[in-house]
Amino acid sequence: MSEPTPTAATPGRDSPAAGTPEPGAPAPSTPAPSTPAPSTPAPSTPALSTPWPARGTARPLRAVLRLAVLAVSVMVSVAVPFYLEGFWLQTGLFAMSAAIGAIGINLLTGATGQLSLGHAFFLAVGAYSYVFLSTDLGLPTPLAAVAAVIVAGVSGGLFSPIAGRLRGAYLGIATLALIFVGQHILFNAEPVTGGFNGRPVPPMELFGLVFADTPELVVLNVPFGSLERLWFLGIALLAGAAVFARGVLRGRPGLAMNTIRDHEIAAGVMGVPVARYRAGVFVLSSMYGGLAGVLVALVFQQVVPDYFGMLLSLDYLAMIVIGGLGSVAGAVAGAAFVSLLPQLLTRYSDALPLVAEPGSGGVSPAEAARILYGAAVVAVVLFLPGGLAGLATRLGRVRLKELRWAKSAPAPASRR
Amino acid sequence: MGKIGTRAGVAALALLSLAVAASATGCASGKATGGGGGEGAGAAGGDGVKTGPGVTATTITVSALTDLTGPYASFGKSQTQAQQLYFDQVNAAGGVCGRKYELVVRDHGYDTQKAVAAYTEVAPKSAAIAQFIGSPMITALKQRIDGDKLLTIPMAWATTLLGSRAIQVTGTTYDVDMINAVEFLTKEKGITSGDKIGHLYFEGDYGESSLNGSKYAAGKLGLQIVEQKIKATDQDMSAQVAAFKAAGVKAVLVSVGPRQTASLVGVSLAKGMDVPFVGSNSAYSPQLLATPAGPALLKDFYYVSAGTPVSAGNAAMQRLVADYQAKYPGETLDSGVPTGWSAAMIVDEAMKKACEAKDLTRDGVLNAHRSQSGFGGDFGTPMDFTFFDKPATRSSYVLKPDKAALGGAVVFKEAEVSGLAKDYPVPVG
Amino acid sequence: MAVFLELLVNGISVGAVYALIALGFVVIFKATEVVNFTHASLLLAGGYVIARLHPLIGFWAALAAGIAAAALVGALVEFLILRRAHVGSRGVLAIVTIGVDILLTTELTRRIGTEVLALGDPWGDRVLRLGPVTVAETRVVALAVAAALIVAFLLAFKFTGWGVAMRATAEDAETAALMGVRLGRVSLSAWAVAGALAAVAAMFLCVFPTPGLDRGTAAAAMKAFPAAILGGLDSTTGALAGGLIVGVTETLMSGYQSELAFLGRGIGDAAPFLVMIVILLLRPSGLFGTKEPARV
Numbered sequence A: 001m002s003e004p005t006p007t008a009a010t011p012g013r014d015s016p017a018a019g020t021p022e023p024g025a026p027a028p029s030t031p032a033p034s035t036p037a038p039s040t041p042a043p044s045t046p047a048l049s050t051p052w053p054a055r056g057t058a059r060p061l062r063a064v065l066r067l068a069v070l071a072v073s074v075m076v077s078v079a080v081p082f083y084l085e086g087f088w089l090q091t092g093l094f095a096m097s098a099a100i101g102a103i104g105i106n107l108l109t110g111a112t113g114q115l116s117l118g119h120a121f122f123l124a125v126g127a128y129s130y131v132f133l134s135t136d137l138g139l140p141t142p143l144a145a146v147a148a149v150i151v152a153g154v155s156g157g158l159f160s161p162i163a164g165r166l167r168g169a170y171l172g173i174a175t176l177a178l179i180f181v182g183q184h185i186l187f188n189a190e191p192v193t194g195g196f197n198g199r200p201v202p203p204m205e206l207f208g209l210v211f212a213d214t215p216e217l218v219v220l221n222v223p224f225g226s227l228e229r230l231w232f233l234g235i236a237l238l239a240g241a242a243v244f245a246r247g248v249l250r251g252r253p254g255l256a257m258n259t260i261r262d263h264e265i266a267a268g269v270m271g272v273p274v275a276r277y278r279a280g281v282f283v284l285s286s287m288y289g290g291l292a293g294v295l296v297a298l299v300f301q302q303v304v305p306d307y308f309g310m311l312l313s314l315d316y317l318a319m320i321v322i323g324g325l326g327s328v329a330g331a332v333a334g335a336a337f338v339s340l341l342p343q344l345l346t347r348y349s350d351a352l353p354l355v356a357e358p359g360s361g362g363v364s365p366a367e368a369a370r371i372l373y374g375a376a377v378v379a380v381v382l383f384l385p386g387g388l389a390g391l392a393t394r395l396g397r398v399r400l401k402e403l404r405w406a407k408s409a410p411a412p413a414s415r416r
Numbered sequence B: 001m002g003k004i005g006t007r008a009g010v011a012a013l014a015l016l017s018l019a020v021a022a023s024a025t026g027c028a029s030g031k032a033t034g035g036g037g038g039e040g041a042g043a044a045g046g047d048g049v050k051t052g053p054g055v056t057a058t059t060i061t062v063s064a065l066t067d068l069t070g071p072y073a074s075f076g077k078s079q080t081q082a083q084q085l086y087f088d089q090v091n092a093a094g095g096v097c098g099r100k101y102e103l104v105v106r107d108h109g110y111d112t113q114k115a116v117a118a119y120t121e122v123a124p125k126s127a128a129i130a131q132f133i134g135s136p137m138i139t140a141l142k143q144r145i146d147g148d149k150l151l152t153i154p155m156a157w158a159t160t161l162l163g164s165r166a167i168q169v170t171g172t173t174y175d176v177d178m179i180n181a182v183e184f185l186t187k188e189k190g191i192t193s194g195d196k197i198g199h200l201y202f203e204g205d206y207g208e209s210s211l212n213g214s215k216y217a218a219g220k221l222g223l224q225i226v227e228q229k230i231k232a233t234d235q236d237m238s239a240q241v242a243a244f245k246a247a248g249v250k251a252v253l254v255s256v257g258p259r260q261t262a263s264l265v266g267v268s269l270a271k272g273m274d275v276p277f278v279g280s281n282s283a284y285s286p287q288l289l290a291t292p293a294g295p296a297l298l299k300d301f302y303y304v305s306a307g308t309p310v311s312a313g314n315a316a317m318q319r320l321v322a323d324y325q326a327k328y329p330g331e332t333l334d335s336g337v338p339t340g341w342s343a344a345m346i347v348d349e350a351m352k353k354a355c356e357a358k359d360l361t362r363d364g365v366l367n368a369h370r371s372q373s374g375f376g377g378d379f380g381t382p383m384d385f386t387f388f389d390k391p392a393t394r395s396s397y398v399l400k401p402d403k404a405a406l407g408g409a410v411v412f413k414e415a416e417v418s419g420l421a422k423d424y425p426v427p428v429g
Numbered sequence C: 001m002a003v004f005l006e007l008l009v010n011g012i013s014v015g016a017v018y019a020l021i022a023l024g025f026v027v028i029f030k031a032t033e034v035v036n037f038t039h040a041s042l043l044l045a046g047g048y049v050i051a052r053l054h055p056l057i058g059f060w061a062a063l064a065a066g067i068a069a070a071a072l073v074g075a076l077v078e079f080l081i082l083r084r085a086h087v088g089s090r091g092v093l094a095i096v097t098i099g100v101d102i103l104l105t106t107e108l109t110r111r112i113g114t115e116v117l118a119l120g121d122p123w124g125d126r127v128l129r130l131g132p133v134t135v136a137e138t139r140v141v142a143l144a145v146a147a148a149l150i151v152a153f154l155l156a157f158k159f160t161g162w163g164v165a166m167r168a169t170a171e172d173a174e175t176a177a178l179m180g181v182r183l184g185r186v187s188l189s190a191w192a193v194a195g196a197l198a199a200v201a202a203m204f205l206c207v208f209p210t211p212g213l214d215r216g217t218a219a220a221a222m223k224a225f226p227a228a229i230l231g232g233l234d235s236t237t238g239a240l241a242g243g244l245i246v247g248v249t250e251t252l253m254s255g256y257q258s259e260l261a262f263l264g265r266g267i268g269d270a271a272p273f274l275v276m277i278v279i280l281l282l283r284p285s286g287l288f289g290t291k292e293p294a295r296v
Helices: A053-085 A086-111 A119-136 A139-165 A170-174 A176-188 A226-250 A252-262 A264-269 A274-300 A312-324 A329-347 A364-384 A389-404 A412-416 B002-025 B075-091 B112-125 B135-148 B174-188 B205-221 B236-248 B260-270 B286-291 B294-300 B314-325 B335-356 B362-369 B419-423 C002-032 C038-059 C058-085 C090-114 C137-159 C161-171 C173-178 C183-206 C217-231 C236-255 C267-282
Strands: B059-066 B100-107 B128-134 B152-155 B194-201 B224-230 B253-257 B275-278 B303-307 B395-403 B407-417 C128-132 C133-136
Touching: A053 A086, A053 A226, A053 B205, A086 A226, A086 A252, A086 A312, A086 A329, A086 B112, A119 A139, A119 A176, A119 A274, A119 A312, A139 A274, A139 A364, A139 B224, A139 C267, A170 A176, A170 C090, A170 C217, A170 C267, A176 A264, A176 A312, A176 C217, A176 C267, A226 A252, A226 A274, A226 A329, A226 C133, A252 A264, A252 A274, A264 A274, A274 B112, A312 A329, A312 A389, A312 C090, A329 B112, A364 B260, A364 C090, A389 B002, B059 B112, B059 B335, B075 B100, B075 B128, B075 B152, B075 B253, B075 B335, B075 B407, B100 B112, B100 B194, B112 C267, B128 B135, B135 B152, B135 B205, B152 B335, B174 B194, B174 B205, B174 B253, B174 B275, B174 B303, B174 B314, B174 B395, B174 B407, B194 B205, B194 B236, B194 B260, B205 B224, B205 B253, B205 B419, B224 B236, B236 C002, B236 C236, B253 B260, B260 B275, B260 B286, B260 B294, B286 B395, B294 B303, B303 B407, B314 B335, B335 B362, B407 C133, B419 C038, B419 C090, C002 C038, C002 C133, C002 C137, C002 C161, C002 C183, C002 C217, C038 C058, C038 C090, C038 C183, C038 C217, C058 C090, C058 C183, C128 C137, C133 C137, C137 C161, C137 C183, C137 C236, C161 C173, C161 C183, C173 C183, C183 C217, C217 C236, C217 C267, C236 C267
Parallel strands: B059 B100, B059 B128, B128 B152, B194 B224, B194 B253, B253 B275, B275 B303
Antiparallel strands: B303 B395, B395 B407, C128 C133
């Protein structure tokens, strides 16, 4: 009963980039972070044509393959700002920010099993701290960004006495207080937050490069405005965030977190310091939220309290369920799905059946997007355990199953 | 293996930069400078008219960033339909400057992120924004709109939107309306120095701008304001009424949404607080008359607006009403119809003037717009566009709900500038 | 003093409505341990049916239809979705209910559109005067109904087979199943009952002092979260207590906001959550909730 070995039921695992299931050009960034996948005995390698692949030969082959995928994804993500218009870049940036935040909440909710409705609060802390630290305290912007992430972590830590005392559903709902009290403060602490209208966000300045429209910059004949510049920053942040989270999930902490999720008492009996882990994951997830907040603030160029409400928190929960609980690739896939869907529908509403022109009385694009996204959550839990990321893994596994003679992939390893 | 991956990644990156360099310099990218067709800034078309973004040889693209699925959906729908009607009529009559209008509608559902995304999408291909609902959304984009020099008509009347050359706040701002409201109360409703008046307002720009006005007027007239701030999600005004009643207010100013107005007025009368109520123009909606609060609203409730009600008798309004009803039979006729129509008209006038100057660039459109000083009169009080740090007009109508009237309201007192509003120093930005 | 009394009475009367909403949460949580976010859309569904039908069949018939419709929607959600969901934990089921809520709320608000729908209730805007204090009749009725329903539930849990099955499930689902309790039936009935309660709550939520049902009505369901949890998620008495505490806190804080200006304007909305946190710190399972035993 206390066996920590998980059944194959729950989370989608990080599959190599080829499996990142969000297709289409708009977010070619998404494959990038998940590529440097180390040594899962990944089943999706198409090269496996013999029942007993000699490990020695499979490795270099896989390495080459992974390299190719990495190269392609880096190539695509670098090329994107040269071709796509600002609208898509911005949508992509929103998706990247959402992906970072979703990775954070997936560590907490997906991997450790702790429901949190307060994620939007930590995004707000990150965004507003960045503005406050850089504008009012005059910190250099990169330093302000790092400090903002730390502040978000600290505020997560301050909540941990409450988090430590409460369990399950009680903690989940208690985090709602963060949203409502947090927004109350955002609206009222005008000297710091700017009140209802929020505050302008100073552009990031890194090694002499300003992430804004001015001074003008032209790269290879393409004018590089703030969105084009931020694109690269977003890619870098997302890649870093993803690699780090993957490290956490695949190492001892990840195993401990999953054990806490599957059976808290058993975890304690087995020597996992449960309270410390729970607090630690809460802080880490808050920091991811804070980083997502900084990025979204840079893209918005203005922080407004309205944005950091209940709906944002719910969006994040929907993202990780749609993408796949407990994995980095899942968080990224879910974030891409939830951020891109409404934009795609709005943009191409005239070409889609069933979607009416706004105001004509039918289902408008915004409504269609909400309905599809609600339906996606439901469809995933009904038909697609493991979410989009799990789907990709399974597609890979189906082929392998036909060939598999021996159980070559031990479950715990795949779980991580 | 991780090492191999990293090293290879670096190599790949280098390779790829080369690849991109090759393709981009090969001008495969539509974004590369000069690749944008005939839309380069300042390029003159065949007819000698300089064109800017959003203007081609045959079309002028105008955008509407509106709310069709959020809290202001009814207002947004009327406005958008009125604007569609306006541009259709202009197009049918031959268009402007040899070009036809194309209206691009984007619904942001009163969500800041969607609004920012929609702006990013439409701004590069628009010559003007004829409608932008939502003060928080516009505030978030104010700097960019200014930088883009994109003529924008906000459908929000907070003073924070003033002070930008590209943004044309139409009519009065909320604070000016409230000053006129307070003066109306003292002149016609027997409020005198020393009295207390309540002010129920929304958190945010709308409420706080209004409160600025009421406080200013109260200070000048020796009145005392009893404040009650609520959120848009609050529905039941019992607690607020109790507080007003306890304070002994002689009248109540209302700067909230229609729902809250209905609750406030209904509860007040039921609890025996029978005082006059004066609302901002967003506090009333004709749909309320069908609810149980209808009779209470018909009793002693007024609202202040620079927009002429659709029930007004002037010929232009009657024609608009007839055309609107012909095109959208059965649709509610609320204040959004003339508001949307007149905003479309402002954009159209600017285009016409800019065309005369043979300059349809964004600068040209803005210059043309800012040269007009006596705009309108049929759909709202006359406006002066030559400055942008003050409201375009300071005179507002006092309107009264009326079940029989078109649009559910009639003029109770003709538009005028109160003595106080004339000298009121408007806070900007 | 008169102000305080007036605010207190109003707070209690608003609290009665919150208690009815919270009761719905509690019934589902008790039977299935799922935090039900779909409750907001069940409210909207019940209210919508009442609003649309009352001109045709009269208020009481419409109310019955609304209750039946919301119960049906609740049961369908359980039967078609939650029962079949492949998830590892209750937390994930909670997220599933968020998805369902988004789906239903979007469709219902689309149908409501921009209208404000009256419910045609018989109480209208009449108020009851108790000395210096006035309170809307609708709210007095709401309080009576909430109290009656809660007593009914307490009795039902104690004495009916359904109640015993539900308590047994709440105690230990596996053992209950082994003893012959049909878990599916327990959870299905809990959802149906919660739907019915939501329709009753929606009715009281949309009559005087509020103008009617509109797309924003569902937001009130949010306020029932602190109500349900600070009473204890598995306690029916707790739902009543929690609802009243939230209603009174909110009303007092709003009414005295001029005196409480240092807390910021509009503190009434945040205050219930602050109270919730304080109570949870003192009693992690709420005022009346049972402490979850550590199960191995």
